[in-house]
Amino acid sequence: MIIAVDGPAASGKGTLASGLAAHYRLPHLDTGLLYRAVGLAIAGHEDEAGFEEAAIAAARALDASHLTDLEALTSAETGVLASKVAVIGPVRQALYDYQRNFATQAAGAVLDGRDIGTKIAPDADVKLFIQADSKSRMERRARQLEKRGKAVDRYALYHQIEERDARDMLNPNGGFYKADDAHLLDTTLLDIEAALRAAIAIVDGTMARKAGL
Numbered sequence: 001m002i003i004a005v006d007g008p009a010a011s012g013k014g015t016l017a018s019g020l021a022a023h024y025r026l027p028h029l030d031t032g033l034l035y036r037a038v039g040l041a042i043a044g045h046e047d048e049a050g051f052e053e054a055a056i057a058a059a060r061a062l063d064a065s066h067l068t069d070l071e072a073l074t075s076a077e078t079g080v081l082a083s084k085v086a087v088i089g090p091v092r093q094a095l096y097d098y099q100r101n102f103a104t105q106a107a108g109a110v111l112d113g114r115d116i117g118t119k120i121a122p123d124a125d126v127k128l129f130i131q132a133d134s135k136s137r138m139e140r141r142a143r144q145l146e147k148r149g150k151a152v153d154r155y156a157l158y159h160q161i162e163e164r165d166a167r168d169m170l171n172p173n174g175g176f177y178k179a180d181d182a183h184l185l186d187t188t189l190l191d192i193e194a195a196l197r198a199a200i201a202i203v204d205g206t207m208a209r210k211a212g213l
Contacts, residue, residue, distance in 0.1 A: 001026065001108040002123070003203060004116035006178070007130035009079060009164055010137035012187040012195055016130060017112035019196040020203065024110070029102045031113035031120070032082065034059075034095045036073045037066040039081025046084060055085040059094035071148060076141065076160055083164045086114070087171045096120070114168065117179035126206045127182035128199060134161055136188045 003020055007013040014030050021028035041058035045051055072078060085091050096119075103109050103121040111120060117127035132140075138158040145152050168176040178184060183202045187195045 001125045001207070002103055002121050003110040004121045004124035004127045004179075004182070005110065005112035005130060005199075006114060006117050006128070006182065007112075008114075008132075008137065008168070008176070009161055010141040011130040011132045012140065012190075012192065013112045013128075013130040015192055016128070016185075016187075016195055016199050017110050019192070020199055021110040023196075023200055024108075024203070026108045026110050027102070027105065028110045029099065029112075031095075031099050031111055031116065033067050033073055034062060034098065035082040035086045035091075036078045037062055038085045038091060038095075040069075040072055040078050041066070042085070043078070043081055046081060052088050055088055056090045056094065059085070059091040062095065062098070074144070075150075076145065076157060080160060080164065083167045083171075087167070114176055117182050118177070122179070125210070126203045127179050128202060129178035129182040129184050130195075131184065131186050132188040134158060134165070137161055 001024065003017070003024070003026070005013045005017040005020070014032070017030065018028055020026070038055055038058045042051065042054045045054055067073070099111065099120045103111055103124070113120070117124055117129070135158070138154060138161050141161070142152045142154055142157055183206070185195065185198055185202065190198065
């Protein structure tokens, strides 16, 4: 079984995907970490002339060893860099095979990101699109950072999220929108337990319908 989980930053898609993977005993890939790893690799060079070439080279050299420093990878600054490299077509192409191979492994998989249901796994058995309003997403990300001892400027973080949404919506190389056959789940008013129960119900219901039950 392949489960595709898409949605904007801090919508809860990563936490839900991890919970679904644990529930169904499937391997999980947070594909956003791939773009974050590329962004982190070129941090400090984003305003230089060779920025795109450096990002493409970093994407082509990426392997699992680059996904281990979660504190650096999940920072707000790295998120901004990720959205900048994600608009580069050859970066997306370089990361496509990595994601596709993970999605089609024999054991099945859960993947979360921005274009899983539309680009990476359009044949996924179940597709979910997770959304929440910007204020809720800002507060969730702020709490995550504060748990790590980081000082958070909520005003700046809110605008980072809004700016990233705008950039992602204009990205010609990636999907930021719900696939036609994806199930919409709004987590604005849901805690993680309620959201996970809702996601499991969607998966179970979808698979039962496909099985003719």
